[in-house]
Amino acid sequence: MKEVAVIGAGMTRFGELWNKSIKDIFVEAALKAIKDAGVDHIDSMYVGSMSSGLFVGQEHLGAVMADYLGMNPIPATRVESACASGGVSFRQAYFEVASGQSEIVLAGGVEKMTDGADVTDALATAADQEYEVYQGITFPGLYAMITNAHMHQYKTKREQLAAVAVKNHRNGSKNPNAQFRSEITIDQVLRSSLVADPLRLLDCSPVSDGGAAVILCSMEIAKKFTDTPIRVSGSVQTSDTIALHSRSSLTTLKAVSTAAEKIYKMTNLKPQDIDFAEVHDCFSIAEIVVSEDLGFFDKGRGGSAVEEGSTSLETGKIPINTSGGLKSKGHPVGATGIAQIIELYEQLQGKAGKRQVKNAHVGLAQNMGGSGASCVINILEAI
Amino acid sequence: MKEVAVIGAGMTRFGELWNKSIKDIFVEAALKAIKDAGVDHIDSMYVGSMSSGLFVGQEHLGAVMADYLGMNPIPATRVESACASGGVSFRQAYFEVASGQSEIVLAGGVEKMTDGADVTDALATAADQEYEVYQGITFPGLYAMITNAHMHQYKTKREQLAAVAVKNHRNGSKNPNAQFRSEITIDQVLRSSLVADPLRLLDCSPVSDGGAAVILCSMEIAKKFTDTPIRVSGSVQTSDTIALHSRSSLTTLKAVSTAAEKIYKMTNLKPQDIDFAEVHDCFSIAEIVVSEDLGFFDKGRGGSAVEEGSTSLETGKIPINTSGGLKSKGHPVGATGIAQIIELYEQLQGKAGKRQVKNAHVGLAQNMGGSGASCVINILEAI
Numbered sequence: 001m002k003e004v005a006v007i008g009a010g011m012t013r014f015g016e017l018w019n020k021s022i023k024d025i026f027v028e029a030a031l032k033a034i035k036d037a038g039v040d041h042i043d044s045m046y047v048g049s050m051s052s053g054l055f056v057g058q059e060h061l062g063a064v065m066a067d068y069l070g071m072n073p074i075p076a077t078r079v080e081s082a083c084a085s086g087g088v089s090f091r092q093a094y095f096e097v098a099s100g101q102s103e104i105v106l107a108g109g110v111e112k113m114t115d116g117a118d119v120t121d122a123l124a125t126a127a128d129q130e131y132e133v134y135q136g137i138t139f140p141g142l143y144a145m146i147t148n149a150h151m152h153q154y155k156t157k158r159e160q161l162a163a164v165a166v167k168n169h170r171n172g173s174k175n176p177n178a179q180f181r182s183e184i185t186i187d188q189v190l191r192s193s194l195v196a197d198p199l200r201l202l203d204c205s206p207v208s209d210g211g212a213a214v215i216l217c218s219m220e221i222a223k224k225f226t227d228t229p230i231r232v233s234g235s236v237q238t239s240d241t242i243a244l245h246s247r248s249s250l251t252t253l254k255a256v257s258t259a260a261e262k263i264y265k266m267t268n269l270k271p272q273d274i275d276f277a278e279v280h281d282c283f284s285i286a287e288i289v290v291s292e293d294l295g296f297f298d299k300g301r302g303g304s305a306v307e308e309g310s311t312s313l314e315t316g317k318i319p320i321n322t323s324g325g326l327k328s329k330g331h332p333v334g335a336t337g338i339a340q341i342i343e344l345y346e347q348l349q350g351k352a353g354k355r356q357v358k359n360a361h362v363g364l365a366q367n368m369g370g371s372g373a374s375c376v377i378n379i380l381e382a383i
Numbered sequence: 384m385k386e387v388a389v390i391g392a393g394m395t396r397f398g399e400l401w402n403k404s405i406k407d408i409f410v411e412a413a414l415k416a417i418k419d420a421g422v423d424h425i426d427s428m429y430v431g432s433m434s435s436g437l438f439v440g441q442e443h444l445g446a447v448m449a450d451y452l453g454m455n456p457i458p459a460t461r462v463e464s465a466c467a468s469g470g471v472s473f474r475q476a477y478f479e480v481a482s483g484q485s486e487i488v489l490a491g492g493v494e495k496m497t498d499g500a501d502v503t504d505a506l507a508t509a510a511d512q513e514y515e516v517y518q519g520i521t522f523p524g525l526y527a528m529i530t531n532a533h534m535h536q537y538k539t540k541r542e543q544l545a546a547v548a549v550k551n552h553r554n555g556s557k558n559p560n561a562q563f564r565s566e567i568t569i570d571q572v573l574r575s576s577l578v579a580d581p582l583r584l585l586d587c588s589p590v591s592d593g594g595a596a597v598i599l600c601s602m603e604i605a606k607k608f609t610d611t612p613i614r615v616s617g618s619v620q621t622s623d624t625i626a627l628h629s630r631s632s633l634t635t636l637k638a639v640s641t642a643a644e645k646i647y648k649m650t651n652l653k654p655q656d657i658d659f660a661e662v663h664d665c666f667s668i669a670e671i672v673v674s675e676d677l678g679f680f681d682k683g684r685g686g687s688a689v690e691e692g693s694t695s696l697e698t699g700k701i702p703i704n705t706s707g708g709l710k711s712k713g714h715p716v717g718a719t720g721i722a723q724i725i726e727l728y729e730q731l732q733g734k735a736g737k738r739q740v741k742n743a744h745v746g747l748a749q750n751m752g753g754s755g756a757s758c759v760i761n762i763l764e765a766i
Contacts, residue, residue, distance in 0.1 A: 001482070021513065052508075053437045057516070059508040060465040063756035066622040067629070073641045075620035076757070077471055078463045082443040088460055092475070099384070099482030125435075125442040130404065133440065237458035239449040246450070258456045373446035374459070 001098040005222035005229035006214050006380065008037025009342040014210035014330030015179040022056050022112040023068045029211035029335075030069050030108055037215035038225045042071060043102040047078045048089030048109035049334035054122040056112050065108070081237075082126035083282060085109060086212065086337025087367030087376030091235045094378070097216045104221075108213035109339075111332035119207050123333070126370035128243040140204060142244055142371045143283040144196035149250035150285060151198070154300030158198055162189035163306045164284040165202050165327050171313055172324020174354035177339075179208055179330030203284040205325075210332035212339040219383075230348045233362075233379045234267040242373040251300075253372035256293040260366075263377045264295070269362065271295035274318060274379075276347060276357045277364040278340035281325040287311075290366055291320060294377075313355060322347065322355045337367035337376060348382040384481040388605035388612035389597050389763065391420025392725040397593035397713030398562040405439050405495040406451045412594035412718075413452050413491055420598035421608050425454060426485035430461045431472030431492035432717035437505040439495050448491070464620075465509030466665060468492060469595065469720025470750030470759030474618045477761070480599050487604075491596035492722075494715035502590050506716070509753035511626040523587060525627055525754045526666040527579035532633035533668060534581070537683030541581055545572035546689045547667040548585050548710050554696055555707020557737040560722075562591055562713030586667040591713035595721035597728065602766075613731045616745075616762045617650040625756040634683075636755035639676040643749075646760045647678070652745065654678035657701060657762075659730060659740045660747040661723035664708040670694075673749055674703060677760075696738060705730065705738045720750035724761060731765040 010032020012025050020028070026047065034042070045066060053059045059078075066076035081088045086109030093107035113119055124133045127142060150156045166186055172178035184202060192201040222229035240255035241247055247254065264270060271294060279294070281287035288302035296318050297305045305311060311320035323329050323343035326336060344363035346352045352360075361382050368375040393415020395408050403411070409430065417425070428449060436442045442461075449459035464471045469492030476490035496502055507516045510525060533539045549569055555561035567585060575584040605612035623638035624630055630637065647653060654677060662677070664670035671685035679701050680688045688694055694703035706712050706726035709719060727746035729735045735743075744765050751758040 001484075023513070051436045051442050053434045053505070054442075056512065057504075057508050058512040059434050059437075059463060060510075060625065060753050060756060062464055063622045063752060064511070064625045067625045067756065072623050073621040073638060076622045077475070077620070080442060080461045080463060081445055092460070095479070095482065095484055099478065099484065101384075101478055101482065121440075122436070125440050127443075128447070129439065129441040130406070237460070238456040239446045239459045240455050242443065242447045242450045255456060369446060370443050373443060373450065 002100055003219035004094055004097045004216055004232045005219045006216055006232060006345050007222050007225045007229050008033045008215035009345045010036055011177055011212035011339055011342055012210050013177045014208045014332055016114045017209040022052060022058060022110060023064065025112060025209060025211040026065050026108060026110040027068050030106060030213040033106065033213035033215050039104050039215060042074065042104050042106045044074055044096060045076045045106040046089040046092050048085035048337060049078060049111055050080055050082050050085050051122050051125060055117045056115050081374045082369030083333045084337055084367045084369035084374045084376050085334040088237060090337060090341055090378060091237055091376055093216050094232050094235045097218055104215065104217045106213055106215055107338060109335040109337055110211040111334040112209045113207045113332060114209050131243050140196035140199055143285055144199045145244060146250050147198055147285040150289060153251050156303035159186055160303030160307045161203055161284040162186045164281060164287045165189050167306060167312055168281060168321050168325040168327040171322050171355060172328025175324045175329055178324040178328050179206055180328045199283055205282050205327050205331035208330035208332040210330055210335045212335045212342055214338060214341050228349050230345050231381045231383050233381045234263045235378045236263040236266060237376045240373050244371055253289055253293050255372050255375035256290055256366065256368065259375045259377045260294045263379060267379050273362055274364045275360050275362050276319040276322060278323060278343050279320055279366045280368045281321055281327050282331060294366060319357050322357055340365035340367055341378060344380045348380055385483055386602035387477055387480045387599055387615040388602045389599055389615065389728050390605050390608045390612050391416045391598035392728045393419055394560055394595035394722055394725055395593050396560045397591045397715055399497045400592040405435060405441060405493060406447065408495060408592060408594040409448050409491060409493040410451050413489060413596040416489065416596035416598050422487050422598060425457065425487050425489045427457055427479060428454065428459045428489040429472040429475050431468035431720060432461055432494055433463055433465050433468050434505050434508060438500045439498050464757045465752030466716040467720055467750045467752035467757045467759050468717040471620060473721060473724055473761055474620055474759055476599050477615050477618045480601055487598065487600045489596055489598055490721060492718040492720055493594040494717040495592045496590045496715060497592050514626050523579035523582055526668055527582045528627060529633050530581055530668040533672060536634050539686035542569055543686030543690045544586055544667040545569045547664060547670045548572050550689060550695055551664060551704050551708040551710040554705050554738060555711025558707045558712055561707040561711050562589055563711045582666055588665045588709035588714035591715040593713055593715035593718045595718045595725055597721060597724055611732050613728050614764045614766050616764045617646045618761045619646040619649060620759045623756050627754055636672055636676050638755050638758035639673055639751065642758045642760045643677045646762060650762050656745055657747045658743050658745050659702040659705055661706060661726050662703055662749045663751045664704055664710050665714060670703065677749060702740050705740055720759060723748035723750055727763045731763055
């Protein structure tokens with residue numbers, strides 16, 4: 001396997017992009033990435049998207065985007081793993097370059113969620129249609145069950161959940177591409193509308209439109225394009241039961257802990273070697289559980305860790321979601337995994353502006369689908 | 384790159400499988416393939432599916448199927464390229480094994496189309512939503528335009544189109560997994576209901592449920608499992624404009640001719656070296672155009688070739704769609720590309736029963752999405 005580098009990145013602002021179609025959004029992100037990388041062609045491309053059929057009535061996204069990007073006749077493949085579609089897109093591109101099959105590959109992700117589709121219904125297709133959705137469960141409901149179990153088992157407090165959202169909005173206020181760039185308070189979170197007890201509106205990531213893309217190539221040729229290629233040190237994908245009721249525990253996401261174990265082995269790194277991380281905070285509880293399952297904190301300590309500032313940009317031993325995370329940056333589901341990679345790329349190049357993590361050498365991105373039935377972890381390093 | 388072999392295959396019967404869910408269908412096919420191969424594990428799996436969200440309200444198919452197949456925590460990736468989703472699934476699995484990333488990979492495809500969704504609407508998401516579908520065009524309409532152009536330019540006759548359906552039903556009558564196992568006559572095709580002038584009901588592939596799966600591994604270890612591994616000699620994927628109106632010609636599918644050129648170069652084979660082929664006959668005209676674009680016949684000669692029996696199982700110099708093709712075997716869109724591979728696998732092993740092509744050493748499978756905006760060609764050989 002060849003060493004692989006990220007040499008360019010581009011994304012749209014995340015938010016309600018009513019004057020842009022799904023094509024406009026993807027092409028904007030992809031052209032920015034191509035320009036940033038300085039490449040004059042790509043050999044292949046991946047498009048991560050969860051449910052463009054249900055959201056905007058358009059499948060066949062690989063072909064659609066290759067066409068509108070002016071890239072025919074290259075192979076263009078749409079991959080889907082619910083909210084982990086972006087992470088999977090990156091991983092496929094990584095292996096395509098690592099294997100020597102292609103030289104320069106674009107990994108992108110896109111979702112257009114605000115065009116009138118029934119968003120909660122469309123997102124519910126990431127859960128078990130027969131055994132969960134049919135009973136009326138939605139994603140806030142599934143994560144609320146995880147929250148209640150975690151609060152019961154580990155005495156995680158309501159205020160600790162709120163602290164995740166407050167931190168991520170503080171980070172997002174410094175990100176020009178974030179959907180919400182306003183800071184919020186613990187009190188505002190606690191007083192926001194109840195969505196699925198105990199989760200409130202400000203515990204939940206928003207509905208968003210957005211696109212993101214990165215360019216990968218072998219480290220060998222990366223140096224032709226940039227002095228600061230960012231190395232992809234490892235990529236792991238796992239699966240777990242689709243339905244919550246099939247799991248032995250509600251307070252651990254096994255797809256995440258298994259993927260973490262595998263990627264630390266693959267990269268010969270330990271949790272303490274990670275300088276900062278982007279994790280999948282679709283709901284505040286998710287960041288807490290994932291930060292434990294990645295080994296950053298002991299099981300059950302995720303809530304107090306965020307409360308004590310251990311994950312903050314300013315004081316944290318492991319800053320988490322410096323981009324603002326899904327909560328503040330926005331969560332156009334198919335684009336999220338790639339946007340996480342872009343945050344790693346900018347931080348590792350020292351170009352994250354007001355969000356810059358000091359001494360950022362190793363970054364980890366964790367992206368997951370549904371209630372954790374799929375998970376992708378990628379680790380990038382400055383060289 | 385390592386040499387790759389197919390060592391097992393399994394599929395459901397194609398048809399209206401009202402008593403089976405999408406999970407039942409995929410798992411049945413996958414278990415048959417695993418049993419046929421005799422493997423005790425798989426390292427990774429791909430699920431090709433076009434629009435499970437619109438058809439049955441279930442996305443996240445990789446994770447769903449890994450779970451129901453009892454394969455957690457392996458990586459499980461859903462890929463989509465409209466009706467070429469199965470071909471893309473096979474190609475991704477092929478490269479995953481060829482690169483040495485994984486040892487044993489399952490490539491599957493599935494679609495459940497008869498559960499009440501608006502099928503024509505769902506299929507239309509493979510076309511350009513903004514410029515084609517919004518104007519009211521459907522797939523029979525798009526292929527009718529191609530038919531009219533071909534009839535105008537090359538004097539292709541209505542009876543020649545009918546001959547495709549008649550031949551494919553004759554082949555399908557010998558396939559126990561085919562949806563339609565009845566022979567039809569030219570006259571029946573010509574008298575069937577008009578769908579989109581000049582295409583009639585019996586020119587169109589049906590709406591189907593079905594699943595298909597194959598097992599791939601490196602040739603090195605293939606010999607542990609079987610005495611007759613089938614070699615994957617090459618795999619190519621291409622893209623073309625999503626909308627028909629953007630193309631310079633309506634009578635050539637450029638994604639197909641480009642892919643053909645690339646795969647003959649990759650495998651060092653010529654059209655004359657191919658002993659038989661499965662091609663994407665979603666409509667009768669498609670088989671005619673594709674048989675020309677693959678180089679089996681001169682441009683414009685596809686219609687007379689089928690009429691003269693050049694593509695028949697019994698007398699053809701290049702038997703096409705010995706399985707019955709999409710027309711008679713059925714077309715559960717995500718499964719079709721894998722089912723084509725299964726026909727190659729059975730023919731090359733000499734296990735195709737009454738459909739057996741004599742001296743079948745090299746088989747080609749051509750699968751495409753939409754009106755040809757994506758195309759995958761795979762070549763398999765007996766060793």
